Amino acid sequence: MAKDMNYAEILQKQKIFFNSQKTKDLTFRKTQLKKLKQLVKNNEKLLYEAIYKDFKKSEFETFGTEISFIYKDIDFYVKNLTSFAKPKKVTTNIVNQLGSSKIYQDPLGNCLIIGAWNYPYQLTLTPVIAAIAAGNTCMIKPSELPENTMRAMAKLINENFDAEFLYVVEGGIEETTEILRLRFDKIFFTGSPKVGKIVYKAAAEHLTPVTLELGGKSPAFITENADIDVAARRIVWGKFINAGQTCIAPDYVYVHEKIKDKFIQKLISEIKKRNYHENAEHYCQIINERNFDRLERMIDREKLIFGGEINKETRYISPTVLDNVTWEDAVMQEEIFGPILPILSYNNLYETILKIVNNEKPLSAYLFSNDSDEQKMLLEHLSFGGGCINDTLMHISNDNLPFGGVGNSGIGHYHGKYGFETFSHQKAVLDKSIYLEPELKYPPYTDGKLKILKKLL
Numbered sequence: 001m002a003k004d005m006n007y008a009e010i011l012q013k014q015k016i017f018f019n020s021q022k023t024k025d026l027t028f029r030k031t032q033l034k035k036l037k038q039l040v041k042n043n044e045k046l047l048y049e050a051i052y053k054d055f056k057k058s059e060f061e062t063f064g065t066e067i068s069f070i071y072k073d074i075d076f077y078v079k080n081l082t083s084f085a086k087p088k089k090v091t092t093n094i095v096n097q098l099g100s101s102k103i104y105q106d107p108l109g110n111c112l113i114i115g116a117w118n119y120p121y122q123l124t125l126t127p128v129i130a131a132i133a134a135g136n137t138c139m140i141k142p143s144e145l146p147e148n149t150m151r152a153m154a155k156l157i158n159e160n161f162d163a164e165f166l167y168v169v170e171g172g173i174e175e176t177t178e179i180l181r182l183r184f185d186k187i188f189f190t191g192s193p194k195v196g197k198i199v200y201k202a203a204a205e206h207l208t209p210v211t212l213e214l215g216g217k218s219p220a221f222i223t224e225n226a227d228i229d230v231a232a233r234r235i236v237w238g239k240f241i242n243a244g245q246t247c248i249a250p251d252y253v254y255v256h257e258k259i260k261d262k263f264i265q266k267l268i269s270e271i272k273k274r275n276y277h278e279n280a281e282h283y284c285q286i287i288n289e290r291n292f293d294r295l296e297r298m299i300d301r302e303k304l305i306f307g308g309e310i311n312k313e314t315r316y317i318s319p320t321v322l323d324n325v326t327w328e329d330a331v332m333q334e335e336i337f338g339p340i341l342p343i344l345s346y347n348n349l350y351e352t353i354l355k356i357v358n359n360e361k362p363l364s365a366y367l368f369s370n371d372s373d374e375q376k377m378l379l380e381h382l383s384f385g386g387g388c389i390n391d392t393l394m395h396i397s398n399d400n401l402p403f404g405g406v407g408n409s410g411i412g413h414y415h416g417k418y419g420f421e422t423f424s425h426q427k428a429v430l431d432k433s434i435y436l437e438p439e440l441k442y443p444p445y446t447d448g449k450l451k452i453l454k455k456l457l
């Protein structure tokens with residue numbers, strides 16, 4: 001059906017389908033979610049092959065960081081959506097007696113979901129899952145950079161779902177620009193702050209609400225009160241998984257000068273232990289040549305203390321550590337998004353945090369410290385999307401925590417019940433009894449009425 005239609009026509013079909021009320025039916029939502037899960041299950045092997053072709057991502061990492069998220073989210077919404085969708089009764093204030101008040105979770109309607117390339121399955125499909133659970137239709141635009149995963153998702157969805165409900169657009173900037181001219185009821189975008197601004201401007205044209213899941217430079221602090229072994233192990237894992245191409249990866253490390261040498265020694269021995277060599281099945285490629293060249297330019301050979309091995313043909317960059325880095329260095333001018341770890345040192349945590357406060361608000365922050373005052377200091381002074389104390393990345397795996405950025409790193413959040421709410425409008429309704437009718441609010445106003453009003457309000 002969709003092949004001979006343009007995007008405007010597909011959206012028109014989605015509008016008609018939404019207005020038919022079918023997506024609001026809870027059984028319909030659950031059935032579609034289960035169907036999607038089964039399709040992913042039946043095609044798991046194809047999905048692994050596609051992503052391996054795109055940037056050599058292993059089955060282990062693809063399952064752990066992408067496919068398992070899809071299964072977990074579907075199971076979660078199938079289990080909870082009846083309760084999430086139920087109108088919530090809230091207290092009714094005195095001036096509205098006799099009455100009752102409820103919040104209805106109203107589906108927003110026709111959603112546009114634009115995904116990033118670095119975790120293509122997770123970042124494209126988990127918002128779709130939340131949108132289906134909340135009773136919406138979706139037009140889906142995966143990133144075109146991992147070409148094979150984009151095609152795999154398009155095939156999976158376009159061949160198995162009706163375009164009036166779900167439709168995957170294959171394409172790049174040109175196609176996205178065209179779709180962004182259309183009037184959606186919600187746009188959910190994952191990507192860079194630069195493109196986030198383009199999406200936000202396009203959405204403003206129709207006053208379409210947006211969720212922007214963006215990026216930034218996420219710091220990791222290691223204080224004198226840290227367990228250095230734990231810090232080294234968890235930073236290496238969080239930095240080099242997906243070859244550093246993770247929005248919430250620790251971008252750079254600020255380590256206390258007294259423990260810097262010891263930390264670097266542990267860090268390097270941890271990297272060696274994980275064996276991220278060129279042919280390692282568990283180590284990803286850089287996504288494309290443009291990003292490879294961008295990253296290569298960030299490796300200042302004079303500051304290189306470990307790694308720095310590169311192969312343009314295989315788009316391999318080994319885990320690379322730069323020391324004595326300053327804010328003037330190339331590597332500190334933008335989000336790295338690759339396997340390069342700059343080390344900066346500090347001697348006063350408070351002053352260092354205050355310095356960072358003036359930068360763009362990061363998507364994540366990590367603190368390795370067992371000192372509660374230091375923990376409190378970071379949490380009180382630095383605004384960031386989300387993060388961990390004594391770990392990296394793992395906050396993303398707890399669905400009881402909202403996931404999203406703040407300021408330049410994003411607007412809004414999702415995951416768990418927050419995802420459901422993101423794709424719903426909280427419709428507030430007061431249901432008033434027709435029997436009790438105090439004269440108070442009606443003219444003519446008298447001094448007596450005003451006295452009572454002042455007491456009441």
Ligand code: NAD
Binds near residue numbers: 171173196
């Ligand atoms: P990107 O902004 O280049 O692309 C994201 C999407 O926007 C793609 O689907 C792409 O086709 C589309 N796009 C690109 N240029 C466009 C244009 N001019 N007009 C309209 N659409 C356009 O981002 P990316 O390279 O895919 O991902 C990297 C960035 O995304 C990093 O900044 C990273 O931190 C961020 N990110 C954030 C999250 C998060 O959850 N907050 C997750 C992953 C990545």
